[in-house]
Each structure stands twice: as C-alpha cells, then as structure tokens.
Amino acid sequence: MKRALYTFSPLLRHTLLMGLFQRATYHITVSRLEDLPQHTLVEVAFAGRSNAGKSSAINALAHRRRLAFVSKTPGRTQLLNFFQLGGGRYLVDLPGYGFAQAPGTVRGAWDRLVGGYLRNRTALAGMVLFMDARHPLTPLDRRMLTWFAATGKPVHVCLTKADKLTRQQALATLRKVRDELADSYPLASVQLFSSSARMGLEEAEAAITRWLPAGETVETSALGLRQ
Ligand SMILES: Nc1nc2c(ncn2[C@@H]2O[C@H](COP(=O)(O)OP(=O)(O)O)[C@@H](O)[C@H]2O)c(=O)[nH]1
Ligand SMILES: [Mg+2]
Numbered sequence: 001m002k003r004a005l006y007t008f009s010p011l012l013r014h015t016l017l018m019g020l021f022q023r024a025t026y027h028i029t030v031s032r033l034e035d036l037p038q039h040t041l042v043e044v045a046f047a048g049r050s051n052a053g054k055s056s057a058i059n060a061l062a063h064r065r066r067l068a069f070v071s072k073t074p075g076r077t078q079l080l081n082f083f084q085l086g087g088g089r090y091l092v093d094l095p096g097y098g099f100a101q102a103p104g105t106v107r108g109a110w111d112r113l114v115g116g117y118l119r120n121r122t123a124l125a126g127m128v129l130f131m132d133a134r135h136p137l138t139p140l141d142r143r144m145l146t147w148f149a150a151t152g153k154p155v156h157v158c159l160t161k162a163d164k165l166t167r168q169q170a171l172a173t174l175r176k177v178r179d180e181l182a183d184s185y186p187l188a189s190v191q192l193f194s195s196s197a198r199m200g201l202e203e204a205e206a207a208i209t210r211w212l213p214a215g216e217t218v219e220t221s222a223l224g225l226r227q
Helices: 010-017 054-062 067-072 104-120 139-149 167-184 201-211 218-223
Strands: 025-030 042-048 080-086 089-093 124-132 155-160 188-192
Touching (some): 042 104, 054 201, 104 124, 167 188
Parallel strands (some): 042 124, 124 155, 155 188
C-alpha cells in the first residue's frame, strides 16, 4: 500500500497523507448512554473546563472555523458530540465542566453521562484534557485526572492559550505541570498549545494518532478500497 501511494498525483497523495483531523465531520450527538454508537472502532475523548479553549482547539486541528460550533448550539452543550475521523476512528467532544452556576441536577446528569462514558467505553483509547495555561490543574481538573486514572487509559494534557504567556512563563508552566503529573498521573503527557497562534498542533496530533490505529487504513478508506 505504501508503495502504491507514490504512484498517485502529488495532490491526491497530499490528500491521503493529511492530518488525522482534517477530514473530521460531525457524526452524532448523544444524550443517553444507551444511544452511544455501537460500531465505532476507536475513540478519543476531548475534555476540559468550560472556556478552556477546547472548541477552538478542535477547529484549529481540523483546519476549520466552525466544526465544533455544533457544541455551542443551545441544548447540545451537555451532550456528547461525535466527530468521525475516518477508518473507524472518532473524536468525542465532552461537555465542559466547571459551571459555577450549574444546579445540582445538571451536575448529576453530567456525572452520569460523562462518567458512564469515560468509565465503561471499551472503544475509548485515551483522553485529551484541555487546560488554560494561565491556571492549569484546577481542583476540577485534578478530580477529572484522578478519576480517569482509574481506567488505566492515557491522558494527553494541552495547556491552551499559551500565546497569552511569555515564552519563559509558558515553559515554566509546562515544567511545573509535567512534574506534578509525573508524580500523580504517570500515564499523562503534557504540551503547550495555542489555537490562535497555531502552536502545538502537530505535537497534539502526533500524540493522539499514536492511540488511534485505524481498522482499515486512512489511505484505503479515503479511496473507498479495502485491503
Ligand atoms: N488567546 C487565545 N484565546 C483563545 C485560544 N483558544 C480559545 N481562546 C478563547 O477562549 C474562549 C473560549 O474558547 P472556546 O474554544 O469556546 O472554549 P471551550 O469552552 O473550552 O470550548 C474564546 O473567547 C476563545 O476565543 C487561544 O489559543 N488563544
Ligand atoms: Mg466549547
């Protein structure tokens, strides 16, 4: 298959090899665990506090302006939004946490849906956790990390809005968060990220791609072929 790629035109070859997220399309929104899609091969969950920059990150990774806009639609904010990446792979955009004003019933529903999904989903390969680099590791972030560590699955932390820090501050934050995580959450990796400065996109994509082997290769699925 690899050799065959080189016989294609440069444009087609570029299309076949382009990033994991660039072909992302909105797939389905789920409000109940019973409605989770059954035939996905492998999933990566995107999580974080509201306003951490998760939607912007999805759009930046996908090179699109409004792909994650769907999660801003009223009524869809407390739901799981699935995006198809090709080859049986899915990005699952989780509702943001940390609304100071959220009533107990909403939080209960959030815990049931998100908690149930994260804890029991066999297709889930890992979680990308977005934190504002200016105030990372809030109590709710730590709660999420502790809680997800119990699944034994890996976490990749993106410290977002790194453009708001000086280079020196950003690197100091990265070191501090990395040290803290190394102690308590050995399955976590960390990086700096900025959607607006387009910083850390390749690093994030490489980290996620490692978790997401495709059932049929992206190359063959893009061609509508099977091996
Ligand atoms: N400076 C800067 N602002 C950002 C960045 N990413 C997101 N924001 C801003 O942060 C706010 C929340 O972003 P959004 O993606 O909606 O966060 P979400 O609630 O986690 O999905 C918006 O005003 C964004 O414009 C970034 O990389 N740099
Ligand atoms: Mg959002």
